[in-house]
Amino acid sequence: MKRELLGVIDATTYHDDLEDLLTHRSLAALPFAGRYRIIDFVLSNMVNSGIRSVAIFPKMQYRSLMDHLGSGKNWDLNRKRDGLFFFPSPIVDFDGNKIGSFENFAANLDFFYRSTQEYAIITNCNTVFNMNFRPILDWHSRSGCDITEIHHKDGGSMEMYLIKTSLLIKLIETRNETGYTCMNDVVNDLQNLYSVCHYEYDGYAVMIDSIENYFSTSMNLLQSEVWQQLFPKDQPIFTKVKDEPPTKHVKGSEVRNSMIANGCVINGSVENSIISRGVKIGKGAVIKNCIIMQKCQIEENCYLDSVILDKDVKVEAGTHLSGTAQSPFVIRKGTQQGALMNS
Amino acid sequence: MAKKKCVAMLLAGGKGSRLNSLTKELAKPAVPFGGKYRIIDFPLSNCANSNIDTVGVLTQYQPLLLNSYIGIGSAWDLDRKDGGVTVLPPYAESSEVKWYTGTASAIYQNLNYLKQYQPDYVLILSGDHIYKMNYENMLEYHIEKRADVTISLIEVPWNEASRFGIMDTDEDLRITDFDEKPDNPKNNLASMGIYIFSWNILKEYLEMDERNPDSSHDFGKDVIPMLLEENKKLFAYPFKGYWKDVGTVKSLWEANMDLLSEDCDLDLFDHGWRIYSVNPNQPPQYISSDAIVKESLINEGCTIEGEVDKSVLFQGVTVGKGTIIKESVIMPDAIIGSNCLIEKAIVQEDVKVPDGTVIRSFDDEIILVTNEMLSGLYPAF
Secondary structure, X not given: OOOOEEEEEEEOOOOHHHHHHOOOOOHHHOEEOOOEEOHHHHHHHHHHOOOOEEEEEEOOOOHHHHHHHOOOHHHOOOOOOOEEEEOOOOOOOOOOOOOOEHHHHHOOHHHHHHOOOOEEEEEEOOEEEOOOOHHHHHHHHHHOOOEEEEXXXXXXXXXXXXXXXXXXXXXXXXXXXXXXXXXHHHHHOOOOOOOEEEEEEOOOEEEOOOHHHHHHHHHHOOOHHHHHHHOOOOOOOOOOOOOOOOEEEOXXXXXXXXXXXXXXXXXXXXXXXXXXXXXXEOOOOEEEOOEEOOOOEEOOXXXXXXXXXXXXXXXXXXXXXXXXXXXXXXXXXXXXXXXXXXX | OOOOOEEEEEEOOOOOHHHHHHHOOOOHHHOEEOOOEEOOHHHHHHHHHOOOOEEEEEOOOOHHHHHHHHOOOHHHOOOOOOOEEEEEOOEEOOOOEEOOOOHHHHHHOOHHHHHOOOOOEEEEEEOOEEEOOOHHHHHHHHHHXXXXXXXXXXXXXXXXXXXXXXXEEOOOOEEXXXXXXXXXXXXXXXXXXXXXXXXXXXHHHHHHHHHOOOOOOOHHHHHHHHHHHOOOOEEEEEOOOOEEEOOOHHHHHHHHHXXXXXXXXXXXXXXXXXXXXXXXXXXXXXXOOOOEEEOEEEOOOOEEOOEXXXXXEOOOOEEOOOOEEEOOEEOOOOEEOOOOEEEOEEEXXXXXXXXXXXXXXXXXXXXXXXXXXXXXXXXXX
């Protein structure tokens, strides 16, 4: 098919800095903004750009990612032709931080042979942004470049590459002769045979690679300019649907400058925080500058400042926990925090 | 087609004329409720939670939104290879178009749908009520009692009894008398409009009723009295719990307000009995630093910069700065400007309320805010 894009998401990325949040999941499945996983942004962008075939290449710890994506139905990718493809890496030991590893793609070369889309866009999985790829495809095909690398106006590469599918296949096939191991090798080789162009993107975009920037990017959501750029009505971010009721603000609760997902029951006070689905906050509890993930239970009279609670954490009544913006206090998934544990 | 033990027939063609302009363009079962649901989500979720996987939904009045809302039933996990949801509109036969003239004729005209599944029992439901009920338990009761028909009943306030079908039973709960909307009710045990029929009885009596030119083809008025007359075994199934017929603007408002009380009998947070609905996929609600939210139920996609007190806000609602919303229900995607006051009102879907608008009720009436009403207030708008 002419002028169609194939979506390729490299979900092998891992950052040691995020270890506390990645013991049970891959980076792609990291919860973000109360009801999403990080991969929802790039995946929804692809769908909103008219991409109908998306291949995801994960590595290790992909149970939560698979559970999240399912058949792709929530992204309208459960199609008879094309749709969502999931290619877990058969190679255990390779450098996961090179986006677009040819060795990894090579294990599923048949998929690329079979794809009818003329162009492919290869991206990482951990960027928070809302971008339509269609204008880049137009720009790319007009420019006559072999490869377009998306750059951010404030920084360097966004680790996203637009390329003809046939050229991608050639790069994968010839990886042993050329020595190129990934897309990054190709675009950074000054001697290479291919013309590489940079497309400059000036919208909001952050690559999540540490607890500190996960925390600050989450807090940025509370600024309406950021919020409006990430969640415009005409380019929604899709995610796995949960059937939670609307959030109940109980008598005596107080909420300021916060984002709250569905299914929460709020008795205490919440300020400058991101609260995920199904969180229960007890009477007299104070939550400030926190990220509280799904189904956490915070009992009465707790005080939490600059804390990240991973999923299913239970905080017993009267517990005080504090971190800082540079180093938020992170509580791992499924644990229990007692008032006496940290005193 | 695989045989099914029990097939549900959901009557969803009602107009609900007392809901005024709320049902001008949609059937009553499609009326929004509880911050994210439509009324029909309750019986459909009850079916899904009661392991009833074959549901015929009978539509007639303003079916467009209802049809697209139900779709193939995936929201309620009712998109099945065998059975699942089937929308059943009235249809034309060789000589005439047959509208559904009553509840009984609606089922009669779809006997062929039922026959495909060779059911032992047929559960007849109304799409107009808000409640959580395990139909599987009612079916067990029906089988245990060896009943021909089982009708669920609920105690209603005496002053409302004349709005319902009122039943008399003996000690064994066998129904001895049934009065549809009596002027002078003998008791306050009302039919909830939920029937389980043994298939042979249903078929036989619907065919009989259809042949009767004097019948209005209604279960309560015609079919049930006929069964009683012939001494069939009709049993009452007592139901305890939250059940509301939201027939009027006021009762719709009240049912929404019920959800805000701390001891509400209708628990939407019960994970063992989830109420499913079509998910609009919107970002989490944003409560700004200027906002004040008290005792409210707020859905995803809302942006709140004003004050919201004892109210229910559906998805995608915007509340501007300096605005106060009190004891109100704001339906999906309504935009409330800044410095407004809205008290004891229901704001309809997609309505845009201009800055500085004051809407408040000085008596007990609940005001229905629509675009037409606002264009009356703001002729130039």
